[in-house]
Amino acid sequence: MLCSNLSETLGNDLDEVFPETYLTAMAIREILEVPDPRLKQVSTPVETFDDELKALIADLFETMYDAPGIGLAAIQVGVPLRALVIDLQPDDPDAEPELCEAHGGHAHYHQPVKREPRVFINPEILDPSEDLNIYSEGCLSVPEIYAEVERPARIRARWQDEDGKTHEEVMDGLMATALQHEMDHLEGILFIDHLSRLKRQMALKKLEKLRKAA
Numbered sequence: 001m002l003c004s005n006l007s008e009t010l011g012n013d014l015d016e017v018f019p020e021t022y023l024t025a026m027a028i029r030e031i032l033e034v035p036d037p038r039l040k041q042v043s044t045p046v047e048t049f050d051d052e053l054k055a056l057i058a059d060l061f062e063t064m065y066d067a068p069g070i071g072l073a074a075i076q077v078g079v080p081l082r083a084l085v086i087d088l089q090p091d092d093p094d095a096e097p098e099l100c101e102a103h104g105g106h107a108h109y110h111q112p113v114k115r116e117p118r119v120f121i122n123p124e125i126l127d128p129s130e131d132l133n134i135y136s137e138g139c140l141s142v143p144e145i146y147a148e149v150e151r152p153a154r155i156r157a158r159w160q161d162e163d164g165k166t167h168e169e170v171m172d173g174l175m176a177t178a179l180q181h182e183m184d185h186l187e188g189i190l191f192i193d194h195l196s197r198l199k200r201q202m203a204l205k206k207l208e209k210l211r212k213a214a
């Protein structure tokens with residue numbers, strides 16, 4: 001996923017989700033990184049489902065695909081609203097493998113990914129399962145750092161879409177984890193906050209080193 005050129009197909013897929021007016025103004029926004037204090041803010045509920053919200057959502061998608069990542073909360077671009085986007089971008093089994101031009105080394109192919117953009121406004125988690133899943137998580141606000149985090153394996157989620165309509169769905173697997181990770185951002189919590197103090201300090205030190213080397 002990391003080496004496919006995600007931005008090329010962006011416009012086509014988002015056309016189906018958003019009217020063209022929003023696409024023309026779409027912009028990649030700056031992603032806040034630790035230790036930016038804004039990431040610790042608790043985001044406030046969305047109350048107005050207007051064009052400004054739709055423009056924000058379009059920007060979140062464009063910024064996420066460009067990064068590239070699989071989820072992005074509004075606060076990660078400095079907007080403290082309870083809005084987030086997720087696209088797990090699974091491999092598309094029907095597509096022909098594509099020659100990778102993003103990597104050096106020997107020629108190799110990647111399976112193209114499918115776009116499955118999802119918008120969550122004012123999300124809530126109901127009935128989290130007692131059994132847990134462990135995923136190695138990363139975050140666009142904590143670049144290059146990955147660590148295993150335990151979260152409820154199954155959740156019932158309730159949220160609103162960009163028009164204010166309420167949805168409810170039972171989720172498991174990576175989708176359940178991704179939504180819980182993104183919802184943590186709405187409370188000012190990062191995935192590294194789930195680690196032991198020692199592991200968190202190690203992760204932040206590693207990030208500091210990577211930044212100095214860059």
Ligand SMILES: [Zn+2]
Pocket residue numbers: 003100101102103108110
């Ligand atoms: Zn590659």
Ligand SMILES: [Zn+2]
Pocket residue numbers: 138139140141181182185191
């Ligand atoms: Zn994150």
